[in-house]
Amino acid sequence: MTQLNNKTSGYPRISERYIKYKLKEENIKMIRVEYTDLNGVNRSKLLPVDMIDHVFEEGIAFCTAIMSMSFDNKIAEVDYIEENNYDDFKILADPSTFKILPHIDNTALLLGDLYHNGEKMKQSPRWFLKRMIKEYQNLGYNPISANELEFFLFNRKKDGAFIPYTNKAGNCYTSDYRIDPNQFLGKMTETFKEMDFQVLYMNHEFYPGQYEYNWKHGSVLRNADEGVLFKGISKEIAHQNNLFITYMAKPLDDNGGSGGHFHFSIEDIVSGDNLFFDQDKADGMSDLMHNFAAGILKHAKALTAFLAPTINCYKRFQPNSFAPYYIGWGYDNRTAFLRVPKERGGATRLEVRAGSAAANPYLALASILAAGLDGIKNELEPEPISEEDLYYQDIDERERVPKSLELALAALEKDQWLKECAGQDLINNFVKLKELEVNKFFNSVTDWEWDFYAYHV
Structure with missing residues (x-):
């Protein structure tokens, strides 16, 4: 896994335990788990707060077709995605990105990294940046x-x-x-x-x-x-x-x-x-x-x-x-x-x-x-x-x-x-x-x- 040390990641170190404490303290009811596709569009799923362990341990599934979807919902013909029959990839939340959203009631947000078949997803813009x-x-x-x-x-x-x-x-x-x-x-x-x-x-x-x-x-x-x-x-x-x-x-x-x-x-x-x-x-x-x-x-x-x-x-x-x-x-x-x-x-x-x-x-x-x-x-x-x-x-x-x-x-x-x-x-x-x-x-x-x-x- 591409790990960045705390100094160079730019984030304070945040544990999953601390996040669970803040969710309870701030009466958070919903969690938005989000990533950014190749077009720069933010994609997400909204989950009840009791899914927090799943967000960190199992990940949230998305269809791979979304990585080849244009602004008008058309799907580009991408061999890697077609060969895998438009299967799922998963997003695992990055605890360091945890934020409580002030403009949406009782809602928190986490960004995550993408995995396909247990490996870092090759089309992920965030993984590209981490590698560099x-x-x-x-x-x-x-x-x-x-x-x-x-x-x-x-x-x-x-x-x-x-x-x-x-x-x-x-x-x-x-x-x-x-x-x-x-x-x-x-x-x-x-x-x-x-x-x-x-x-x-x-x-x-x-x-x-x-x-x-x-x-x-x-x-x-x-x-x-x-x-x-x-x-x-x-x-x-x-x-x-x-x-x-x-x-x-x-x-x-x-x-x-x-x-x-x-x-x-x-x-x-x-x-x-x-x-x-x-x-x-x-x-x-x-x-x-x-x-x-x-x-x-x-x-x-x-x-x-x-x-x-x-x-x-x-x-x-x-x-x-x-x-x-x-x-x-x-x-x-x-x-x-x-x-x-x-x-x-x-x-x-x-x-x-x-x-x-x-x-x-x-x-x-x-x-x-x-x-x-x-x-x-x-x-x-x-x-x-x-x-x-x-x-x-x-x-x-x-x-x-x-x-x-x-x-x-x-x-x-x-x-x-x-x-x-x-x-x-x-x-x-x-x-x-x-x-x-x-x-x-x-x-x-x-x-x-x-x-x-x-x-x-």
Whole structure:
């Protein structure tokens, strides 16, 4: 079993005995046992509290077909799943993830790990991430991450229409009545702090009704767990308040997109020192940091399949959008795929800016770690760092971020290193699932096509 020590898991040690005590003390009646599928959708079963021993010892069964199910309930043809006749897998709860849900009466939640026929399930995004963390630990490293997650918030109207929660421009980096007239966001933040989420702060983003939450730097696993839970629970809290949250990459024609940016550094597993910092280097960046960056840039096209996993995501990759257009890295450069923030010392880090809010945090973080691992193990050197606006580079001089999900998937299938790190079964399942999505799109006639063509042709 892939075990992470308590220091690097990011969680306080919690025993099953303590959980049973808290269930009784807090009068908990229901337990939600949850995991995240390849699409980033949270799947769960709701159980009466007297099933708690079963949750830890026997596990809860789910049909394997769910791992190949698209957003519209269609099942992709995945050999591994079909060959096993759509049998069951099980989820065993991870005690460290125990949370009492403040927004749902008498209910607690546990995340879990997936097992198929007694073995770790090969398609599990959480196992992929755990394996990558363990690879770094074996080298004496502790990978550290922090999330930035953007979303759009809408009012629900009686006629079914969605209207941005705030509809005025010019409110970027504000946090007063103009961007939270009903104090919803403040209350939602309090709810997550009650659950001990490592959120640092919230602010209004660039477009009306768009917001961003930032996480504290810490355990990659905990940041991924909190990322998937934040997305699901925030939508629940919004629904309870007659609001709607979406993490769709670009939900509106006239506004920009929502990113999911990931900051990375690497600590010494014993001392806790930030190994990306080297005070003897003019730029303060260590050889290890350069190696990690080189791995990201080498695998950037394939990484994009995990960082931007929907067709809609690719409408975000436009010049002047604060999303990357060309592949490169730069000092404090928000036009780059990979940004080097100004801070040094313990705050020395890299920011991967290609991520979309629609990304599955487990797959995004795991694949970034996998790419960085190639750079570290093979001592890769990155291209010269750019000090220019990368939106206006000559296409002959620099590679572009893939224009579409199909191109990103093709790059992923050709990337032998990422396939070995993720496992062929996970890659095959993910690609088949996404190809189903692509085919569905190409067989659909959009409103834009009707409006643009029907009258004239």
